[in-house]
Amino acid sequence: MENELMEDQTENPEMRVVPALPEKFVEGRDELNFAEFPLGTISERTDANTKTLIFEDKIFDKSRNQLITRRLTITGSDAFGLPTSTDDEVLLGLIQLSKLQKFEDRRVFFSRYQLLKLLRWPISGQSYARIDQALNRWIGVTLYYQNAWRDKSTNAWVDEKFHILERVKIYSLENESSRPKPSPQQGSFEFAASFFVWNDALFKSFSHGNLKALNYDFVLGLKSSISRRLYRFLDKRFFHSRTLEFELKNLAYEHIGLSRKTPVGDLKRKLGVAMDELVTKKFLKDLPKERRFTKVRAGHWRVAFERMPEGQGSGMGGDLPLIELKVEAPELSPVEQKLVGLGVTQERARKLASAHSHELIQEKIDVLEFLVSTGDPKVATNPAGFLVRSIEQRFEPPRNFVPPGVLKEKEVAKTKRAEERLTKEKRRQDREEARERDWQAAIDGYWQGLTPEGRARAEEAALKGAEHFQQDLISRGGALGKAARQSVLNNHALSQLANG
CATH class of the missing domain: 1.10.8 (Helicase, Ruva Protein; domain 3)
Incomplete structure (x- = not known):
């Protein structure tokens, strides 16, 4: 597997004819596992010190007849780090390129110019560089699914570990002016020399139809990364019911990707803004505030969603034919x-x-x-x-x-006590270090204040007055002897300073 992009600057690279982009990309696709959990941070920037993300939840697995914990661990490379919301945009765009080519091959030919047009980004050097950065990240990122990867062939939750992209080759000379132009009779095609290769586990998921319809134009029209993430998650979950309800923190932290440090009030505000946008776009029904967020107990809230009825909404992926078999189910509360x-x-x-x-x-x-x-x-x-x-x-x-609320309160109290102990210990250490610095400064001042002759006499007196075991260590030399000699001299200086 390549660790970063390979650039080809040859004048005559391998060239392929690929489908041109449609004017409106309504019939897009989304991979169902990718719609369930985030694949990176929800922000446009990452913390350089953070190299791992973990998302998890609990569901009832009917095949095992038990509750299971689903966990996704995401690790980034040292060089390129973890994916951001912008990288997620690029990945979703790559899936649409594969959809245009009917998911026929793991190797997908494309041009960065075509991808920029698909993403509706400005055609600029900065945009080309951002595409390259995203591709580098997706090659370097490893996904570890534990009971969290839905295997379409067995309809079971399984473990999977893989990189999303196995290889990327970029024809760096390819741009709008250098690309061959199709004839007018071939206006529905473009030429491309760059390519990327999907990991076989992911391409197997594509091939088995573990995909859902996605109004890609609708996604591109959403302003915030939270709105896009929420739309993809809800669009999948609305498959079985037009009304949904979730525990607020679980939805925000584990399925949208908001920071676990975000207070409940900010979670409600950020999700509320995204919900307002989806209401404006006529994807969600505008629920009263008291129905949107319901308080269960202190610090615990539930959030409710209701989809616009068929025919009244716009940009609904569910209005398109789903790839998986749809089973009509009565509405559930x-x-x-x-x-x-x-x-x-x-x-x-x-x-x-x-x-x-x-x-x-x-x-x-x-x-x-x-x-x-x-x-x-x-x-x-x-x-x-x-x-x-x-x-x-x-x-x-x-x-x-122990009720969950009480247990959480105990955990918070325990964490607070531990933090208080650490703070107290840190203060004690700081005081000791300050005292040591003061002593050392005084010792250094004592010796520096002596003449060479006075220093020699003081050292001689100090060594003569040393304990027998110290004199023995000093006579042997080495690291212990050096440390013993310094200790004797320091104690002598402190004694002289104390006597004035």
Whole structure:
């Protein structure tokens, strides 16, 4: 695998005819795994000291009949770092180039000029350089999926580890003026000499149809990276239901890619701005504020979305034919979605939601997740069945059960105490270091204030007054002897300073 771009400056490189870009790129494609978790930071810049990102969540895996943790770890190269939202734009553009070529080959011929036109970036040297930087990053980035890569051939969550691009070759002399021009009869084609090669694991996902329809024009029309990320995630999740509800922090941190240091108030504000844009674009229905964000308890909120009805929205990927088989499902409420996600049938979920309070159902879900996390045998074989019985029969929580909110508060308090201990220790060390510096300055001042003859007499007196073991170490020489001699001289200086 190439670690960075290969540049070809030959005058007659291998040239291919590729499809020209459509005027409106409505029928785009998105890889379903890439729509689920972010592949980099949501900002346009990265912290040079951060080389790894981790995103994770928990879902009920029906094939295993248990809750699983899905985790994506992203590592960047030392030279080029982690991907940003701009690099994500480039990657999505590469997928559209492959779609134009019908996903026929891992090696995709293109020109940077064509890619810039696709991305609607200005044709400039800075844009060409930014394309190269993005390609370098995607070659250097490694993705580690743990229970988080959906294998279309088996319909199972599997582990996968790969680079997105295996190779990139750039024909550096290729530009708008140097490219061969197709004849007027071939206006739907362009010529290209550069190419990139997809990793085989990713291309296998393409080939197996693990793709969804994407209104690429709609994506390009969104102003913020948060809006684009939210649109891609929701456009995938709306496949089964027109209404969705998520735990705010889980959505923002694990699926949008906002920093985990972002306070709840800022999460609501940033997501609210993105939601407003998607409402303006008629992708989302404009929900009242009290429905958008619902407070569960201190520091915990839920966020709700509702898609515009068919025919009323604009730029909806769902209006296009999906590649995967679409199964019409009756509308589910948010609490019913949670139950179904944990393995409860839709019919039973509806009955439970209509017969019991949502607070009770949420409490039993919290208990189930606690028991699963502790490996309790009561939920090992049929967690969904246990959940149903616990709701219907109102099981008492186990004695050692700690509600998530209380557990979080304890974790926060524990972290705060640890930080206070570290702060206290740091202050103590700072005081000791300051005291050592003061002593050393005084010692240096004492010796520097003596004449050469006076210094010689003082050193002789100090060494004669040393302890026997110190004199023994000094006589042996070496590092220990040198350290012992310096200690004797320092103590002598401090003694003289103390006596005035």
